[in-house]
Amino acid sequence: MKKATQQQTKTHNTRLITKTIYDAGPISRAEIARLTHLTRTTVSDLVAELMEDGLVEEIGYGPSEGGKPPTLLSLVEDSRHLIGMDLANSQFRAAVVNLRGRIQHCLVRPVDDLDGQAALDLVYELADELVASTEGSRLLGIGIGTPGLMDARRGVVRRAVNLDWQDLPLGDLLEARYNLPIYIANDSQAAALAEYTFGASKDGSNLVVLKVGRGVGAGIVLGGQLHYGDGFGAGEIGHVTVVEDGQACRCGNRGCLETVTSSQFMIRRAQAIAQSDPHSSLHRFALAPEKITMETLLAAFEAGDPALGAVIDEVGHYLGVAAANLVGALNVRRIVIAGSVARFGPALLEPIVREMACRSLQTLAEETRVEISDLGPDIVILGAAALLLSHELGLS
Numbered sequence: 001m002k003k004a005t006q007q008q009t010k011t012h013n014t015r016l017i018t019k020t021i022y023d024a025g026p027i028s029r030a031e032i033a034r035l036t037h038l039t040r041t042t043v044s045d046l047v048a049e050l051m052e053d054g055l056v057e058e059i060g061y062g063p064s065e066g067g068k069p070p071t072l073l074s075l076v077e078d079s080r081h082l083i084g085m086d087l088a089n090s091q092f093r094a095a096v097v098n099l100r101g102r103i104q105h106c107l108v109r110p111v112d113d114l115d116g117q118a119a120l121d122l123v124y125e126l127a128d129e130l131v132a133s134t135e136g137s138r139l140l141g142i143g144i145g146t147p148g149l150m151d152a153r154r155g156v157v158r159r160a161v162n163l164d165w166q167d168l169p170l171g172d173l174l175e176a177r178y179n180l181p182i183y184i185a186n187d188s189q190a191a192a193l194a195e196y197t198f199g200a201s202k203d204g205s206n207l208v209v210l211k212v213g214r215g216v217g218a219g220i221v222l223g224g225q226l227h228y229g230d231g232f233g234a235g236e237i238g239h240v241t242v243v244e245d246g247q248a249c250r251c252g253n254r255g256c257l258e259t260v261t262s263s264q265f266m267i268r269r270a271q272a273i274a275q276s277d278p279h280s281s282l283h284r285f286a287l288a289p290e291k292i293t294m295e296t297l298l299a300a301f302e303a304g305d306p307a308l309g310a311v312i313d314e315v316g317h318y319l320g321v322a323a324a325n326l327v328g329a330l331n332v333r334r335i336v337i338a339g340s341v342a343r344f345g346p347a348l349l350e351p352i353v354r355e356m357a358c359r360s361l362q363t364l365a366e367e368t369r370v371e372i373s374d375l376g377p378d379i380v381i382l383g384a385a386a387l388l389l390s391h392e393l394g395l396s
């Protein structure tokens with residue numbers, strides 16, 4: 001028993017030191033001891049083991065404070081690799097990522113109408129290729145961001161409508177096939193963890209990521225941890241009704257937030273504009289209304305199409321309603337907009353902030369910063385990798 005406790009303490013201290021070097025490096029042993037409140041001997045012993053393991057290296061000397069200049073330590077970011085996968089869009093994206101979230105090898109495969117076993121086979125195909133590509137380097141495991149409702153503890157996809165997965169034990173299947181640690185989260189939750197770990201203004205504060213693409217959902221980080229909710233459905237705001245008797249939604253309900261904010265909604269709106277207005281700038285960028293994609297919308301928007309401005313305003317309005325509810329329920333001070341719809345940037349941000357301000361307590365709204373993520377299309381891959389970093393090395 002005593003031995004087990006000693007081992008636990010050692011693991012805890014090793015993780016603490018690794019995290020300190022990860023967050024604050026290059027850093028001296030003395031500074032680590034000061035920040036972690038561990039003794040200098042403990043720090044020196046554990047650093048020696050981390051160096052032996054290749055995870056940490058000495059990279060030179062810091063400024064002298066009178067005596068001998070201190071040796072600085074840094075994390076070796078390519079000493080371990082992770083595989084991150086994003087299954088949430090019309091393409092599956094998967095990549096090998098290093099410890100700093102730098103993407104080193106990325107694969108993209110169209111999903112088209114694949115679902116059920118065929119979609120699972122595509123996951124295997126991507127993982128097979130990436131695992132093979134990392135031969136010779138140390139692979140920490142596979143992290144996955146999947147759409148739908150997910151039991152993150154057991155690695156079971158409870159329900160993913162688009163992929164026609166129900167109670168799929170994805171974690172067990174992948175673990176048996178690759179003999180590696182597997183971690184899975186919902187795509188919005190993964191996005192939130194990516195923002196927390198790799199985002200531009202990572203300051204350790206609570207945050208909500210509103211991910212708006214084909215699907216719409218929120219990921220919530222509170223106290224440095226993903227908040228999953230009692231049934232792992234925290235942040236499933238995409239299927240809350242916001243329009244009475246609105247459009248039918250793929251979940252079976254009507255007027256969900258997703259039906260008035262998703263990329264599919266914007267594309268349908270743009271198609272209607274192109275069909276009714278022969279002078280619409282959309283015609284310049286798409287051969288026919290049914291060929292309109294998000295790229296077409298972005299091009300037309302950049303060319304200043306006013307009709308598109310109104311669509312973005314409408315989407316921003318409903319996202320602002322959602323943001324106001326999140327501020328009221330959680331009082332987080334940072335809301336980050338991600339996903340393909342976030343590519344409209346300030347034009348989308350403006351109506352969100354406006355609507356949030358007039359629908360929530362002024363003081364709370366004023367203290368809440370709403371911003372656009374700068375992690376781009378790789379956000380879920382990075383979040384899936386961050387999930388692994390957090391579980392396997394205590395980082396993030």
Ligand SMILES: [Zn+2]
Nearest residue numbers: 239249251256
């Ligand atoms: Zn719905």
